[in-house]
Amino acid sequence: MIRMKKTSTDVQFTPYEISFCLYDIERTSLWKQAIEDVVKKGDIVVDAGAGTGILGVFAALDEAKHVYSIELQPRFCRLIKNLADKNGVGNKLTVINADASTVEIPGKIDVVICELLCTGQFFEPEVQVINHLRKFFKPTTRIIPNKIESHIQLLDAHEIIYGVRIDTDSRSILMADDEPVSTTELYNVIDLTKPVKPYVDTVVTVRARKTRIADAVVITSRANLTDSIVTKQTKFLYNPEIIYLKKPVNLIKGKLYEVHIKYPYGCDTLDAEIVIRPKK
Ligand SMILES: C[S@@+](CC[C@H](N)C(=O)[O-])C[C@H]1O[C@@H](n2cnc3c(N)ncnc32)[C@H](O)[C@@H]1O
Structure with a gap:
């Protein structure tokens, strides 16, 4: 829902x-x-x-x-x-x-x-x-x-910090041990020149790059300020958003996986539904 x-x-x-x-x-x-x-x-x-x-x-x-x-x-x-x-x-x-x-x-x-x-x-x-x-x-x-365009990639995220397991919230910073484990795919394009539906509800296919667990996704975005001026990550804007999966998956290198992504724009990252399934 x-x-x-x-x-x-x-x-x-x-x-x-x-x-x-x-x-x-x-x-x-x-x-x-x-x-x-x-x-x-x-x-x-x-x-x-x-x-x-x-x-x-x-x-x-x-x-x-x-x-x-x-x-x-x-x-x-x-x-x-x-x-x-x-x-x-x-x-x-x-x-x-x-x-x-x-x-x-x-x-x-x-x-x-x-x-x-x-x-x-x-x-x-x-x-x-x-x-x-x-x-x-x-x-x-x-x-x-x-x-505005947004991309998604599966991650084996680093979650033990200070000897404490920290994976209950999303975070806007990549840690040195975060390991990308899939291809990066475009999952959302918002064309603001037309009326926009207020939510994302989509499925994208990624390819596993490693045989390894995926326990998070990393989302990145960029925006066209004009047709020729594009803003990507700067010091404060558009830091990567790392969101932990409620159900981590064990990937097999080379296999395809569907990433189901559903959330209303403006919501908290905790309310995003992100589910990974092997592609049939
Ligand atoms: C990311 S800051 C951007 C500030 C400024 N536009 C800039 O680029 O430096 C967002 C600002 O929008 C305000 N804001 C958030 N939601 C708003 C809303 N629904 N109506 C009016 N202002 C809002 C916040 O209070 C905050 O000051």
Whole structure:
């Protein structure tokens, strides 16, 4: 059964996390370049999930006519307002303290910027937010990012650390002893230019590279900010997500295995259903 979340985001971001985003120079520079390529003179821009506000400020400093920065947390709204004022664009940036998956925008949107990205599109409501904002789109509205792709690979994961068995949660870091044991396959493509169904429910086939146990999967993602600017893993964004299997499998080198993957976008990794079966 696919469990849908009632709210758009159950994850509260801390000041520590949005600061990490801001000072991830590789990530934020790529977004700046994409925003400068996409935003044109006179555009109405929405920055959904604005955090520190940096992406909306890039648009306002560029050619946007007006920017609406939507942010759930009141503390961050104050930061966004200060950032816009200090950079001389306070008059063309409006901060809206709201849930971007239900917010009302006064008019139509030319460009949506939405960095609610997370590996596998777990935890964050990118899809729900873009699906909602579609009602304010024109036929020409541009979206940053416009496509997200995710890959999966089976892993013999390292789980004894400090002499303790730690395999009850997912983790966003690869350990030196994590051993990839299958091919890596594309399992999900989210085309944000069209309405997107709110969940993943798919089967991909991988080939075992070793005769060895698979007790986890590693998920990696990348997003097209524009057709030519692609963001993969940076310091903070798109770290690999290692998810332990509820039922590990003993692989035989060269054999094919089906990976059944089912979860609603934005859910916790603990709620993903990932099942491995030998391919018949
Ligand atoms: C990953 S941070 C990105 C911050 C910023 N856009 C950037 O790229 O630096 C996500 C931000 O979106 C906010 N957020 C999460 N869900 C939201 C929602 N449904 N509506 C509005 N803001 C949301 C969080 O509070 C957080 O500040």
